[in-house]
Amino acid sequence: MNILRLAFAGALFLATTTGAVVAQAADFLTIQLKDGPVVIELDSKVAPKHVERMKALAAAGEYDNVAFHRVIEGFMAQTGDVQYGDMADGYQAQAAGTGGSSQPDLPAEFSEVPFQRGTVGMARSQDPNSANSQFFIMFAPGDFLNGQYTVVGKVVSGMENVDKIKRGDDANNGSVTDPDRMVKVTVGK
Numbered sequence: 001m002n003i004l005r006l007a008f009a010g011a012l013f014l015a016t017t018t019g020a021v022v023a024q025a026a027d028f029l030t031i032q033l034k035d036g037p038v039v040i041e042l043d044s045k046v047a048p049k050h051v052e053r054m055k056a057l058a059a060a061g062e063y064d065n066v067a068f069h070r071v072i073e074g075f076m077a078q079t080g081d082v083q084y085g086d087m088a089d090g091y092q093a094q095a096a097g098t099g100g101s102s103q104p105d106l107p108a109e110f111s112e113v114p115f116q117r118g119t120v121g122m123a124r125s126q127d128p129n130s131a132n133s134q135f136f137i138m139f140a141p142g143d144f145l146n147g148q149y150t151v152v153g154k155v156v157s158g159m160e161n162v163d164k165i166k167r168g169d170d171a172n173n174g175s176v177t178d179p180d181r182m183v184k185v186t187v188g189k
Helices: 002-025 048-059
Strands: 028-033 036-042 070-072 076-079 119-122 135-138 151-157 184-187
Touching (some): 028 048, 036 048
Antiparallel strands (some): 036 151, 070 076, 119 135, 119 151
């Protein structure tokens, strides 16, 4: 009887730790850039709906080949327009940054998490509840964004690759001619 209990406890421990590892791996996105990978730790406690959307789009391959259409030196790099930004299928340079996904917009999930270097936030229009698929990675702190945009996570490795993303035209709100892209985006490390 004690051997059976011990075997059951061991199986339960293994199942629990295996589940924790699987759940932990699912809280990361890896973006392959031309200069190397970028790993983002997602924060599903702070922004569960936005994190789920990003993971679903990544798992479906929707983020693959999507342009960094707006990149502003000392501020951020924006991407994620799966409607107009796919540089391998239907890229529309003039419209990139105006589209989203086939899913509905999301309600804001604002938090007290500050925008710092490496923070990943959801892009939106003037309507706080208009985030959909686009997101941005901060090059530097942006306190003026705190509490105004949804934070979904932070870069935990590969920020040096983010720093190499082609910058846009300052006179044109960071619009990028012949932009860099997210080559491949996967869920997990």
